[in-house]
Amino acid sequence: MTDVPHVPVARRLLANRLFLATCVVCTGLAVCVLAVLIVSIMIDGVHRLSPDFIANFASRKPDQAGIRAPLVGSIWVCTICALTALPVGVGTAIYLEEFAKRGRLTEFIRINISNLSGVPSIVYGIIGLTAFSRFFGWRAGAEPIELGSPDSLLYLRLPFGSSVLAGGLTLALVVLPIVIVASQEAIRAVPNSLRQGALALGSTRWQMVSRLTLPASLPMVMTGAILAMSRAIGEAAPILVLGAPLMVLETPANLMSEFTVLPMQIFNWAGRAKASFQEIAAAAIIVQLAVLMSFNALAILVRQRLQTPLQ
Amino acid sequence: MAQSAVAATTSAARGTPIPRSSRDRSERVVKSVLLSFSLLSIVTTFSIVAVLGIEAWGFFTGFPDKPGIGLVPFLTGTEWSPLLGGEQKFGVLPLVCGTLLVTVIAGAFALPIGLVTAIFLSEYAPSRLRVVLKSALEVLAGVPTVVYGFFALAVITPALQRFSDAFGTYNALSAGLAVGIMILPIVCSLSEDALRAVPQSLRDGSSALGGTKFDTSVKVVLPAALSGIMASFLLALTRAIGETMIVALAAGGLAQMTMNPSSQVQTMTGFIVAIFTGDAQANSVEYASSYAVAATLFLMTLALTLAGTAILKRFREEYE
Numbered sequence: 310m311t312d313v314p315h316v317p318v319a320r321r322l323l324a325n326r327l328f329l330a331t332c333v334v335c336t337g338l339a340v341c342v343l344a345v346l347i348v349s350i351m352i353d354g355v356h357r358l359s360p361d362f363i364a365n366f367a368s369r370k371p372d373q374a375g376i377r378a379p380l381v382g383s384i385w386v387c388t389i390c391a392l393t394a395l396p397v398g399v400g401t402a403i404y405l406e407e408f409a410k411r412g413r414l415t416e417f418i419r420i421n422i423s424n425l426s427g428v429p430s431i432v433y434g435i436i437g438l439t440a441f442s443r444f445f446g447w448r449a450g451a452e453p454i455e456l457g458s459p460d461s462l463l464y465l466r467l468p469f470g471s472s473v474l475a476g477g478l479t480l481a482l483v484v485l486p487i488v489i490v491a492s493q494e495a496i497r498a499v500p501n502s503l504r505q506g507a508l509a510l511g512s513t514r515w516q517m518v519s520r521l522t523l524p525a526s527l528p529m530v531m532t533g534a535i536l537a538m539s540r541a542i543g544e545a546a547p548i549l550v551l552g553a554p555l556m557v558l559e560t561p562a563n564l565m566s567e568f569t570v571l572p573m574q575i576f577n578w579a580g581r582a583k584a585s586f587q588e589i590a591a592a593a594i595i596v597q598l599a600v601l602m603s604f605n606a607l608a609i610l611v612r613q614r615l616q617t618p619l620q
Numbered sequence: 621m622a623q624s625a626v627a628a629t630t631s632a633a634r635g636t637p638i639p640r641s642s643r644d645r646s647e648r649v650v651k652s653v654l655l656s657f658s659l660l661s662i663v664t665t666f667s668i669v670a671v672l673g674i675e676a677w678g679f680f681t682g683f684p685d686k687p688g689i690g691l692v693p694f695l696t697g698t699e700w701s702p703l704l705g706g707e708q709k710f711g712v713l714p715l716v717c718g719t720l721l722v723t724v725i726a727g728a729f730a731l732p733i734g735l736v737t738a739i740f741l742s743e744y745a746p747s748r749l750r751v752v753l754k755s756a757l758e759v760l761a762g763v764p765t766v767v768y769g770f771f772a773l774a775v776i777t778p779a780l781q782r783f784s785d786a787f788g789t790y791n792a793l794s795a796g797l798a799v800g801i802m803i804l805p806i807v808c809s810l811s812e813d814a815l816r817a818v819p820q821s822l823r824d825g826s827s828a829l830g831g832t833k834f835d836t837s838v839k840v841v842l843p844a845a846l847s848g849i850m851a852s853f854l855l856a857l858t859r860a861i862g863e864t865m866i867v868a869l870a871a872g873g874l875a876q877m878t879m880n881p882s883s884q885v886q887t888m889t890g891f892i893v894a895i896f897t898g899d900a901q902a903n904s905v906e907y908a909s910s911y912a913v914a915a916t917l918f919l920m921t922l923a924l925t926l927a928g929t930a931i932l933k934r935f936r937e938e939y940e
Binding site for chain 1: 644651763834865914929
């Protein structure tokens with residue numbers, strides 16, 4: 310036996326009580342911070358909320374300014390992001406969990422994804438700017454190539470410039486690692502006995518995935534997807550690098566329209582010295598938080614509704 | 621009679637038979653599509669490295685029409701004044717210093733509080749309270765960072781100014797505290813996961829030997845979960861280093877070598893924002909410098925992420 314210093318019981322009990330007190334103080338502090346955050350934003354912004362605030366475009370006059378363009382812009386960007394990041398992310402997760410053999414390539418992809426999730430979002434913004442907005446400098450200085458007519462939704466201009474499509478694709482890069490990791494966990498949670506059953510009955514891997522593993526893991530996959538989208542809708546840094554204009558006075562008409570998003574508008578207003586701009590920034594934050602709350606509620610609902618016990 | 625019944629059921633179960641060759645072909649197509657999706661993540665990494673590397677290389681060695689800055693002066697220079705009308709100076713250390721100051725403040729605030737809260741949640745809190753607190757933390761985790769930036773400007777800075785006149789509108793402490801609040805839920809929920817993964821038998825053993833709850837949590841459970849806790853710290857610090865919107869709003873725009881929390885500082889991310897929101901020409905030296913700064917930022921976060929992965933792998937305590 311090594312010598313353990315003898316500590317009187319009374320002192321150990323005191324340490325125990327002191328530590329519990331520290332715990333309660335720290336936890337209380339964390340909760341207080343959340344409370345102060347929400348209350349201060351409410352006090353600043355709630356009197357600015359009105360139907361006009363939602364319906365109006367941005368303005369130099371804070372009393373007439375609204376969040377119509379950023380709100381609609383956020384919806385556009387988020388939709389494009391979901392349509393690209395979700396199939397690619399879930400597909401990658403399926404490949405890694407169900408198809409990939411253990412080997413160098415698979416291991417490399419895994420490490421790579423964990424590193425990608427640590428890359429700051431502003432770096433993704435720079436990559437999005439270079440890759441999607443400028444096509445790596447292809448036709449720099451020349452007129453962009455136009456495909457289709459500006460009246461149609463799918464009108465394209467190459468390179469994409471600071472368009473809503475470039476914004477959505479850039480955000481897709483940001484959330485892709487999140488979608489992949491969440492989907493991997495969801496697929497891993499499906500019991501192996503189900504897979505073995507399917508394979509024993511002679512189904513191919515893809516039949517097994519499409520009819521068994523994917524449906525079984527769908528609630529968790531969707532929960533992860535919704536949380537990834539709530540991350541995307543709160544990102545401002547990559548959009549800022551892409552060069553969203555300070556004042557957008559129309560909602561996007563097609564994929565090539567210029568746009569702004571709600572967090573960018575908040576950033577704009579919050580950075581101004583005038584108190585009335587601070588107030589409308591707070592009001593926009595309330596709208597943003599309301600959107601996020603509904604995303605979270607949706608995630609919980611999906612989890613509870615679709616979750617069926619396996620095994 | 622029995623034979624025909626068997627034949628009938630097998631043919632019904634088989635349904636429309638799909639020829640094996642076409643089934644295999646569609647299997648191959650699906651597999652290659654999924655593989656190409658997973659290769660996209662590698663393409664992303666390569667584009668990050670290539671874009672930042674090429675642009676930063678041009679910045680260091682010089683473009684055809686302008687001289688380069690050089691790697692050594694960039695990494696060791698203590699003056700950063702890319703936008704001023706006079707002589708442009710590109711020493712990255714003031715930006716690194718600003719980033720570290722904000723990160724240190726954020727870490728000093730969030731790591732201890734987050735860890736103690738995690739211990740409380742995992743070891744002490746009754747399950748009802750735990751659920752409530754966990755969901756409060758989840759709310760904090762989902763708040764966009766620009767909201768914390770607003771909070772820093774509208775609440776933290778005025779509060780600091782009440783304590784001391786030294787604090788201006790923009791200061792490192794306010795930004796650092798806001799970043800700390802932002803990373804608090806990350807530290808808390810990941811550390812809590814690590815603590816809860818420690819098997820119950822260890823706690824029971826400690827209690828049976830007469831350990832108090834404090835002895836059990838701090839001397840038994842905490843060391844057992846150390847690798848996971850370290851990983852959560854590193855992840856949180858990575859997020860703090862890369863955080864952009866808070867520092868862009870609250871830290872200020874003056875790059876200086878200082879460890880004084882009441883002075884304004886510019887971080888690496890803050891500078892990138894300044895370049896892309898300002899009116900720098902797309903082919904100017906200061907514009908190219910933002911790529912070099914982004915490359916530095918990328919390498920720093922990459923190192924932290926790799927360190928986190930290594931710690932998790934090397935120092936994991938395996939039980940059961």
